[in-house]
Amino acid sequence: MSVSRDDFSIAFRSALLQRGGAQKFSVLSLIFLALLIFFLDVYGVKFTKPVRGFINDVVYRITYLASTPTRIFPQVGDNISSFLNVKKENERLKAEIEKYKSLELNVEFLTDENKNLQNILETEYFNKNLSNILLAKVLVDKNSPFLKSVIINKGTRAGVLKGMPVTKDNYLVGRVVETNYLSSRVLLLNDLNSRIPVTLDQGAQAILSGSGSKNPILEYLPEDYEIISDINVFASGKDGIFTPGTPIGKTTNEGLIELFVDPNQLSFVTVNLNIQNKGKL
């Protein structure tokens, strides 16, 4: 009995304290070091923030370089296939241009009508100043099962602050949750931690919550509200962060929201530098 207890304690001690050969550090010392770093990162905001920011900037750049092969090979394949389909693509685009020409006239008419109606109501779109828009490249898009986010190549140096909304082709994709000097992390709409006040086509208000999967869900809808498919969802702007009317997605038959921008396919995004969320994540 005592022999087996001795065996246990020897093996236990050896697993924790063993050094020598390739192992220059014992597991126990590294556990203490990891715990120290962890608590400094969680609690020591003032001290660790610049250090963490610097580490983030360096690692994101290296990640971008290290991921180059995985980014280039699929791109080469896409380029070859698009080159082969160039004639068909040209015909399709010509047809689309014709379609959009007629739609443009419609939009012009609706814009004028909208302006006139706003004048009559004496209200004005409170955030028309969209000149302060920053184009950013997605550096890292590592698909994590627990955190849906991307890293962009613009940070505090370019004026990016925590809370700023991020869009792609005028469609909302998320908001900035972490800023470094040269890079920032954008929390995507489908992340479990994301909550956005939205409005639906028919005027109903709700909260768009990330579900951790590709499609977010709607919460706090009016009582007895029945979700049908193909209803457009826009940012309501009630939080003062997102521009009201920014398109987000449309409803599906299952009551989920299909985002207009695929969160897994982001390469360039824009950051609206005018607005900043002062609240917490």
Add this chain to the structure above:
Amino acid sequence: MARISILNKFYNAGPLILLYYLCISEVDTNLEKIFEIFTLNFQIILIYFWILKRPEIMANGHIFLAGLINDVVMGFPLGISSLSYLIMIFVGTYVRAKSVNTTIASDWFTFFIAMIFSNLLFFSLLNNFSELSFTLSKIGYNMFFTLFTFPIFWLLFNIYQMTFVGNRDA
């Protein structure tokens, strides 16, 4: 002779290079795009296998550093992945010290125990000390697929070990 020695060094460094590459690059073993619930923690399989079989080619310091890099890339609080990996090393080293001969079944079973401890620590720290929220189903799927793909990677790593590294099992 010198060329063989360089090649051997390169083969020995293979698992460590793979670990660093997985932590720092966009390449991930999270195949949600193909099959929504399929996620696995490949890093802990890699660490556990090589700590059991050839601990000298997986230095603790390197694993610790890889964990820190993983935290930066994933957006987790610094040190949390390192802690999780160090728990895997600890259980692996303990099992290695206690056992004379290992089989795929014994490695699989002890991997399960190591993974339970490692993930328990990882998610309890994440839950209590960060603002990140996650669902239990995600954790469950991740653990399930990590556990059930372990034998496949065990066989692949074993082939690599036999072919390039050489067997020096305890």
